[in-house]
Amino acid sequence: MTSRQVISEFVIEPGAGKAIELLKGQILRIEQVEGGQCADFNCFNLHDYKEFMHCGRTRTVHGFHPTTGTFMWSAPPRERAMLYILEDTVGRNDVLFPRCSAYVYEAAYGFAVHTNCHDIQAEAQREYGLTPDDVHDSFNLFMCTGVDEDGHAFMTRQTSKPGDYVDLLALMDVLAVPNVCGADVMKTSNFALKPLKLTVSAASDVDHAKVPSVPILASQRTPKDFRNPIIKTDRPLRRDPAYKAEFPNTPIVITELPIRLTPEEVAMFNAVKRTDIYGDDDAAALRDLLFSWWEERFLQAHAGAPAIGNP
Amino acid sequence: MTETIIKLQLNQQQLELLDRTIAQGVAADREALVRLALREYAAARKTASVAETAR
Numbered sequence: 001m002t003s004r005q006v007i008s009e010f011v012i013e014p015g016a017g018k019a020i021e022l023l024k025g026q027i028l029r030i031e032q033v034e035g036g037q038c039a040d041f042n043c044f045n046l047h048d049y050k051e052f053m054h055c056g057r058t059r060t061v062h063g064f065h066p067t068t069g070t071f072m073w074s075a076p077p078r079e080r081a082m083l084y085i086l087e088d089t090v091g092r093n094d095v096l097f098p099r100c101s102a103y104v105y106e107a108a109y110g111f112a113v114h115t116n117c118h119d120i121q122a123e124a125q126r127e128y129g130l131t132p133d134d135v136h137d138s139f140n141l142f143m144c145t146g147v148d149e150d151g152h153a154f155m156t157r158q159t160s161k162p163g164d165y166v167d168l169l170a171l172m173d174v175l176a177v178p179n180v181c182g183a184d185v186m187k188t189s190n191f192a193l194k195p196l197k198l199t200v201s202a203a204s205d206v207d208h209a210k211v212p213s214v215p216i217l218a219s220q221r222t223p224k225d226f227r228n229p230i231i232k233t234d235r236p237l238r239r240d241p242a243y244k245a246e247f248p249n250t251p252i253v254i255t256e257l258p259i260r261l262t263p264e265e266v267a268m269f270n271a272v273k274r275t276d277i278y279g280d281d282d283a284a285a286l287r288d289l290l291f292s293w294w295e296e297r298f299l300q301a302h303a304g305a306p307a308i309g310n311p
Numbered sequence: 312m313t314e315t316i317i318k319l320q321l322n323q324q325q326l327e328l329l330d331r332t333i334a335q336g337v338a339a340d341r342e343a344l345v346r347l348a349l350r351e352y353a354a355a356r357k358t359a360s361v362a363e364t365a366r
Contacts, residue, residue: 254321254322255321255322255323256320257320257321257341258316258318259316259342260315260342261316262314268349268353269317271357272352283318284320287325290319290349292352
C-alpha cells in the first residue's frame with residue numbers, strides 16, 4: 001500500500017475513553033483537538049487479554065519518556081513488541097505515573113465522584129467484557145513528567161498544540177484503549193479537560209519500512225508453554241494440594257574456581273577492586289569485576305533491553 | 312614468582328555465561344577468561360584515570 005488509508009475516526013469527549021480493535025498493520029493516531037490534553041492508554045492482545053502492555057518493561061527498554069522509534073512491550077513472560085511509535089510531534093510521554101483514580105481525588109481533593117483514568121478505562125474496557133481489575137498501568141501520552149533530586153516523580157504542564165499527534169502502529173491485533181485523562185485539578189492537562197481525536201488508518205509501505213527488527217526469543221512464552229494455562233475464574237485463592245515446585249535452574253549450586261594471579265595482576269586488582277562494597281572479600285570483588293567487565297564488553301543495549309535492529 | 316590464588320564462588324548460571332563466552336574464542340579456559348577480564352577492566356580504568364588527570 002503506497003499511502004495510508006483512513007478506516008475510521010472518533011472523537012473522545014472529556015470524561016470518556018474508547019476501546020478500539022486495532023489490527024496488525026493499522027495505525028492509531030491520537031491527536032490533540034484543542035491542545036494540552038493528556039491521553040492515558042491501555043492495550044491488550046485482542047485474542048488473549050492476559051497479554052497486555054507493560055509500562056515497566058517499556059521504560060526499562062526505552063526510558064521514562066518513550067517517543068518516536070520506540071515500542072510498547074507486553075508484560076513477562078510474553079515480552080513482545082505490541083505497538084511501535086511511528087511519529088510523535090511533541091516527544092513527551094510518560095511511563096512513570098500510574099493512572100489517576102477515584103481514590104486520588106477523594107484522598108487529596110475530597111471529591112466523592114470525579115473523572116479519573118482508572119474508572120474511564122474500566123468503563124471503556126467493559127465494552128469488551130473486561131472488569132475494573134483488568135485496567136493496567138497506563139502509557140500517558142503528552143504527559144510531561146520527571147524525577148526530582150529526591151527521587152520523587154513529578155508532573156508539570158504540557159506544551160502540546162492543536163494538531164499534535166502520536167501515531168501507534170499495531171504489530172499484532174490489539175484492543176487499544178485511549179482515554180481523555182480525567183485530571184482537571186492537576187497540571188497534567190493544564191487544568192482543563194479537552195477532547196481528543198482518534199483516527200485508525202491502514203499503514204503504508206513506508207510506515208512498515210520504519211519499524212526496526214526486534215529479536216524473537218524462546219523466552220517469550222505463551223499459554224502453550226505454561227505449566228498452568230487455565231485462567232482462574234473464581235476469586236478466592238486456595239492451595240493446590242498437588243502442587244510441586246519446579247523453579248527453573250534449581251537448586252543453585254556453587255562451584256569454586258581458583259584463579260592464580262601474578263604479582264602484577266594482584267597490583268592491577270588492588271588498584272580497581274571495590275573494597276567500599278566488598279571490604280577484604282577479594283573473591284567477591286573479583287566476581288564483581290568479572291561480570292562488570294562482561295557487561296561492558298558484551299551487552300549491546302541497556303541492561304535488560306534487547307538489541308533492536310535498524311529499519 | 313609468588314602467585315596469589317583467589318577462589319571465585321560461581322553458580323552454574325554464571326559458569327554457563329563464562330563457558331559460552333569462552334566458546335566464542337575470547338579465552339582458552341575459565342581461568343584465562345577471568346585474567347583477561349582483570350587486565351581489560353584495569354586497563355580501561357587506568358586509561359580513564361589518565362584522561363581525567365589530563366583534563
